Each structure stands twice: as structure tokens, then as C-alpha cells.
Amino acid sequence: MTPLQKPFRIVIADDDSTTCSVLRLLLQEHGHQVVGEAHDGEKAVDMCEMHKPDIAFLDIQMPRMTGHEAARRIVDRTPDVGIIIVSAVPTLENVQAALQAGAASFVVKPFNAVKVVDAIEQCRRQKMRQSSSP
Numbered sequence: 224m225t226p227l228q229k230p231f232r233i234v235i236a237d238d239d240s241t242t243c244s245v246l247r248l249l250l251q252e253h254g255h256q257v258v259g260e261a262h263d264g265e266k267a268v269d270m271c272e273m274h275k276p277d278i279a280f281l282d283i284q285m286p287r288m289t290g291h292e293a294a295r296r297i298v299d300r301t302p303d304v305g306i307i308i309v310s311a312v313p314t315l316e317n318v319q320a321a322l323q324a325g326a327a328s329f330v331v332k333p334f335n336a337v338k339v340v341d342a343i344e345q346c347r348r349q350k351m352r353q354s355s356s357p
Contacts, residue, residue: 234259234274236267236293237282237309242332246309249339264288271297271304278328278346283310283317291324300324305346308315309334340348 233255237243240262247257259270263286271279279297281290288296294306308321311332322327328342329348 230254230256231277231347232256232258232274234267234269234276234279234304235263236261236264236270236285236290238262238285240283242282242309246334246339249336253336253340253343255343262286264290267293267298267341268300271301274299276304276344277350278305278307280307280309281326283308283312283321291320291339294321294324294326303350307342307346316327 233250235246235257237246243260248258250257258274261267261270264281265287267279267281267287281293283290285293290308294308294316297304297306306324306326307328307330308326309330309332310317313331315330318329319357328345330338330342
């Protein structure tokens with residue numbers, strides 16, 4: 224992150240607590256603030272409505288609601304939230320469904336700092352394009 228870029232406020236949603244912990248630490252090491260963690264899709268939607276984060280990291284396979292459905296609801300209810308889908312199954316179908324649901328990026332598990340930072344930058348660029356378009 225350059226000095227001119229402000230840190231993002233982020234919600235993490237994954238049913239695996241270890242994945243949440245690793246992602247939280249990685250994001251914090253890069254100066255971002257994790258404002259909420261959810262372990263199912265419904266809770267992710269609720270947290271985005273409550274905390275109004277800049278970005279939500281959503282796993283595809285979660286209880287109660289998939290990451291794709293959660294992404295659609297978040298985009299509908301809180302359109303300023305950038306969506307990054309996370310999955311261990313990077314099929315063309317999953318990537319297309321993520322983009323159709325409104326995701327700015329797709330991160331494949333297992334992830335590393337480079338993949339996560341790249342996804343955040345894609346999200347940042349998408350937000351900049353949206354804010355500059357009439």
C-alpha cells in the first residue's frame with residue numbers, strides 16, 4: 224500500500240476459522256482493518272449492512288447461503304462494498320458466477336499475500352472507475 228492509499232475496512236466470510244484467521248492476519252499486516260468475520264453467507268450480508276466495509280472477502284461454499292448469493296445480496300443492499308470471492312475450486316463456472324454476482328476479483332485457495340494484495344488492488348481500481356464514471 225502506498226502512503227497515499229488509505230487502508231480498507233474489510234469483512235471476511237468463510238466457514239473455516241483457520242482461513243479467517245490467516246486472512247485477517249495477512250490483511251492486518253498490510254495495514255487494513257478487519258471490521259467483521261462471518262462463518263456463513265447470511266451473517267456476511269448482515270455484517271456488510273451493519274459495518275459498511277470497503278471490501279468483503281466471501282468464500283463460495285458456506286452454510287446457509289453461498290458466497291455467490293451473498294455477493295448478489297451485498298451488491299444489491301450495499302453497492303459500495305467491493306466483493307472478492309475466495310475458493311479452492313477455481314473452475315470457469317465458479318469464476319463466471321462470481322463475476323456475474325458482482326465480484327471485482329477471485330482469489331484461489333490456498334492464497335498468499337501477493338494474491339490477496341492483487342485482489343485488493345483490482346477492487347480498488349474498480350471502485351475508482353465506478354466513482355469517476357458519470
